Amino acid sequence: MALKTGASxxxxxxxxxxxxxxxxxxxxxxxxxxxxxxxxxxxxAPYVTEIKFLNENSYDPIPIYRVLDNNGEVIxxxxxxxxxxxxxxxxxxxxxxxxxxxxxxxESQRQGRISFYMTNYGEEGIHIGTxxxxxxxxxxxxxxxxxxxxxxxxxxxxxxINQCYGNHEDPGKGRQxxxxxxxxxxxLVTISSPxxxxxxxxVGAAYALKRTPDNDRCVVCFFGDGAASEGDAHAAFNFAAxxxxxxxxxxxxxxxxxxxxTNEQYRGDGIGARGPALGLHTLRVDGTDTLAVYSAxxxxxHLAVGSNKPVLIEAMCYRVGHHSTSDDSSAxxxxxxxxKWTKEESPLQKFKLYLEQKGLWDADADKSWQKEARDTVLRxxxxxxxxxxxxxxxxxxxxxxxxxxxxxKQMQEMEQHLKKYSEHYPLDQYES
Amino acid sequence: MASLVTKKSVLFAKFVKNAxxxxxxxxxxxxYFPDNEKPVxxxxxxxxxxxxxxxxxxxTLKNDPTAVLFGEDVGFGGVFRCALGLxxxxxxxxxxxxxxxEQGIAGFGIGLATAGxxxxxxxxxADYIFPAFDQLxxxxxxxxxxxxxxxxxxxxxxxxxxxAVGHGGLYHSQSPEAFFAHAPGLRVVVPRGPIAAKxxxxxxxxxxxxxxxxxxxxxxxxxxxxxxxxDYTLPLGKAQVLREGDAATLIGWGTQVHVLLEVAQMAxxxxxxxxDVIDLQSILPWDEETVCNSVKKxxxxxxSHEAPLTSGFGAELAATIQDECFLxxxxxxxxxxxxxxxxPHVFEPFYLPDKWRCFHALSQLINx
Numbered sequence: 094m095a096l097k098t099g100a101s102x103x104x105x106x107x108x109x110x111x112x113x114x115x116x117x118x119x120x121x122x123x124x125x126x127x128x129x130x131x132x133x134x135x136x137x138a139p140y141v142t143e144i145k146f147l148n149e150n151s152y153d154p155i156p157i158y159r160v161l162d163n164n165g166e167v168i169x170x171x172x173x174x175x176x177x178x179x180x181x182x183x184x185x186x187x188x189x190x191x192x193x194x195x196x197x198x199x200e201s202q203r204q205g206r207i208s209f210y211m212t213n214y215g216e217e218g219i220h221i222g223t224x225x226x227x228x229x230x231x232x233x234x235x236x237x238x239x240x241x242x243x244x245x246x247x248x249x250x251x252x253x254i255n256q257c258y259g260n261h262e263d264p265g266k267g268r269q270x271x272x273x274x275x276x277x278x279x280x281l282v283t284i285s286s287p288x289x290x291x292x293x294x295x296v297g298a299a300y301a302l303k304r305t306p307d308n309d310r311c312v313v314c315f316f317g318d319g320a321a322s323e324g325d326a327h328a329a330f331n332f333a334a335x336x337x338x339x340x341x342x343x344x345x346x347x348x349x350x351x352x353x354x355t356n357e358q359y360r361g362d363g364i365g366a367r368g369p370a371l372g373l374h375t376l377r378v379d380g381t382d383t384l385a386v387y388s389a390x391x392x393x394x395h396l397a398v399g400s401n402k403p404v405l406i407e408a409m410c411y412r413v414g415h416h417s418t419s420d421d422s423s424a425x426x427x428x429x430x431x432x433k434w435t436k437e438e439s440p441l442q443k444f445k446l447y448l449e450q451k452g453l454w455d456a457d458a459d460k461s462w463q464k465e466a467r468d469t470v471l472r473x474x475x476x477x478x479x480x481x482x483x484x485x486x487x488x489x490x491x492x493x494x495x496x497x498x499x500x501x502k503q504m505q506e507m508e509q510h511l512k513k514y515s516e517h518y519p520l521d522q523y524e525s
Numbered sequence: 526m527a528s529l530v531t532k533k534s535v536l537f538a539k540f541v542k543n544a545x546x547x548x549x550x551x552x553x554x555x556x557y558f559p560d561n562e563k564p565v566x567x568x569x570x571x572x573x574x575x576x577x578x579x580x581x582x583x584x585t586l587k588n589d590p591t592a593v594l595f596g597e598d599v600g601f602g603g604v605f606r607c608a609l610g611l612x613x614x615x616x617x618x619x620x621x622x623x624x625x626x627e628q629g630i631a632g633f634g635i636g637l638a639t640a641g642x643x644x645x646x647x648x649x650x651a652d653y654i655f656p657a658f659d660q661l662x663x664x665x666x667x668x669x670x671x672x673x674x675x676x677x678x679x680x681x682x683x684x685x686x687x688x689a690v691g692h693g694g695l696y697h698s699q700s701p702e703a704f705f706a707h708a709p710g711l712r713v714v715v716p717r718g719p720i721a722a723k724x725x726x727x728x729x730x731x732x733x734x735x736x737x738x739x740x741x742x743x744x745x746x747x748x749x750x751x752x753x754x755x756d757y758t759l760p761l762g763k764a765q766v767l768r769e770g771d772a773a774t775l776i777g778w779g780t781q782v783h784v785l786l787e788v789a790q791m792a793x794x795x796x797x798x799x800x801d802v803i804d805l806q807s808i809l810p811w812d813e814e815t816v817c818n819s820v821k822k823x824x825x826x827x828x829s830h831e832a833p834l835t836s837g838f839g840a841e842l843a844a845t846i847q848d849e850c851f852l853x854x855x856x857x858x859x860x861x862x863x864x865x866x867x868x869p870h871v872f873e874p875f876y877l878p879d880k881w882r883c884f885h886a887l888s889q890l891i892n893x
Binding site: 232299304325 | 591618641663674675677734
């Protein structure tokens with residue numbers, strides 16, 4: 094993000110450095126080569142005698158890092174990340190599994206089998222590229238459209254579908270809507286619906302890790318272009334920078350917040366432009382390019398864990414699916430636009446072509462894995478459907494570590510009520 | 526020249542005298558009743574409530590290496606000086622300033638607790654806690670429940686100075702306990718003085734649920750007690766009966782406890798009656814048993830808090846008491862509270878549920 098008047102920017106910067114090194118007094122200004130550098134507590138900058146407002150056009154747009162072109166070919170060989178072959182195949186297979194799960198669960202919501210669902214189409218490369226670049230020990234705060242992260246880390250389709258059904262094997266005990274996954278063992282913090290609340294939390298968690306002796310972990314926090322408008326997003330950027338936290342703040346800029354397009358969400362050069370302004374190391378990456386995301390996160394992780402430098406990554410992508418099952422995006426965007434991104438910019442397609450060129454994958458392998466992935470989901474769904482919901486008493490557990498007397502009393506009240514009116518409640522669907 | 530100086534300084538002295546009279550009148554709507562009973566035996570030191578809170582945090586930082594204390598201006602000791610000397614003692618990575626952003630402070634604290642640290646967050650004034658409301662009500666309160674117990678954030682304690690201080694006006698006087706009392710999963714605690722503050726704060730910090738600890742700011746310096754030096758805790762969710770009688774039950778928390786203690790004394794002298802005075806201490810979850818046992822005994826109940834009447838926490842107490850003690854009640858439950866207006870500046874003496882308003886309500890309660 095260079096100033097358009099690049100040369101003078103560099104010169105002034107050098108001056109500022111020189112002045113900072115030289116200054117041993119507390120004079121409010123210093124002079125170097127005729128340029129006065131002010132030393133206000135809030136900022137050290139040169140004085141000028143001309144009024145010049147800056148705007149979004151004062152800077153070049155932040156460029157978008159990519160490794161693969163649309164044909165899955167590596168553009169610059171030295172940028173190809175060194176990922177072992179088994180892992181490359183695992184990454185692709187996970188993307189396919191995610192894709193099949195989305196198709197079937199989306200349909201199952203339409204059939205009334207689950208209450209709600211959110212697909213991940215168009216963003217698969219972000220989940221898998223990030224997951225592969227992290228240590229499994231890194232703590233992840235997801236927003237809600239990052240289930241590929243869970244699959245890659247080893248959360249099973251069964252565990253995910255149990256959550257969507259809210260049956261008695263859901264670790265969240267049926268309390269949250271579908272897609273609010275969480276897994277303590279695999280360092281994946283349980284999702285909550287409010288947007289951006291996870292961001293300052295991720296920064297706080299990163300601070301706790303930083304204080305751990307011999308820390309080798311970082312925190313990754315996902316959020317969307319819409320969530321970035323919340324106050325919590327600004328809080329997170331500012332706290333991460335000022336408190337020097339080992340955190341990667343990862344924006345999925347998929348063009349829409351439900352129906353609101355980015356040009357009605359923000360002005361300026363995307364979310365990324367906010368990074369340098371707030372003192373964050375910042376990188377913009379092609380979110381449809383799994384390898385680019387991988388390399389970006391790997392480098393970001395190095396900065397975060399190695400030197401407690403917080404990083405902002407803005408991954409550009411397109412939300413191919415509707416926002417959720419409660420949304421019909423044809424009401425606010427043209428079908429041609431969706432088709433363009435489905436065909437030419439599919440992260441799955443690009444990554445598959447890359448694997449095929451490396452001789453790691455072919456059409457037969459693809460066909461059989463697509464089928465296996467689909468069967469896994471169908472079979473799991475049938476099993477999940479048969480499982481009862483948790484005991485209704487779970488409704489009042491886990492509010493506090495120990496149940497307070499008043500909640501205990503309310504539980505007894507409900508027990509008495511159910512004894513008398515049991516036929517009016519679907520008790521047979523719940524564990525007893 | 527000399528006479529002029531003298532004249533000036535006389536004027537100045539007069540002005541200072543007026544000012545201090547003024548502030549004295551405004552800030553002494555109650556007499557402080559120190560605790561005489563000690564929760565633990567052993568050595569004690571004279572501490573005001575600010576020092577007792579400082580002492581509790583000192584003990585925590587000393588014994589728990591994961592503990593951190595943070596908030597606006599906390600580094601130099603905080604605007605009320607509760608963190609005084611702690612940064613020097615435990616380092617800048619454990620006691621530190623944050624940017625000026627309450628939602629950030631609360632979210633940051635939840636994250637610390639999620640990752641296994643003990644988080645003590647300071648919100649500079651309870652009046653400014655509302656930007657953090659979403660983080661506290663939607664996140665902290667629900668973290669254990671929504672994750673099936675996988676990611677609780679019980680190691681979070683949020684401290685905030687609250688209540689009337691004599692000159693705080695709209696935004697340095699509020700008592701927001703009732704807002705948080707509507708959020709299952711949170712614990713809300715208000716101490717009445719130094720001994721209680723130390724024991725309850727240590728309990729909050731160690732409790733496995735997120736706690737909001739509202740510190741009546743007028744007591745920071747005005748309340749002094751002989752506080753046990755050693756580490757001790759006081760139970761959460763328990764009220765304390767401070768004075769016993771059979772004529773009526775007076776319930777309050779924080780500064781208001783002292784108003785009610787004085788009212789009980791006045792009632793004994795002027796009306797010849799004795800009252801139970803209960804410090805609720807824990808607003809959420811609250812001690813229904815102690816309250817209802819007392820009201821069943823006395824048959825009359827007066828609840829008093831500084832926060833406005835409508836939907837104040839007194840409403841919850843009154844509703845439960847009428848439900849549990851209906852046949853024991855000799856009179857309608859009386860609530861003496863702040864009025865249903867924002868907390869005013871120069872009208873504070875008229876706004877507060879002072880001893881005269883409480884005494885009048887008690888007289889009516891007795892003669893009902």
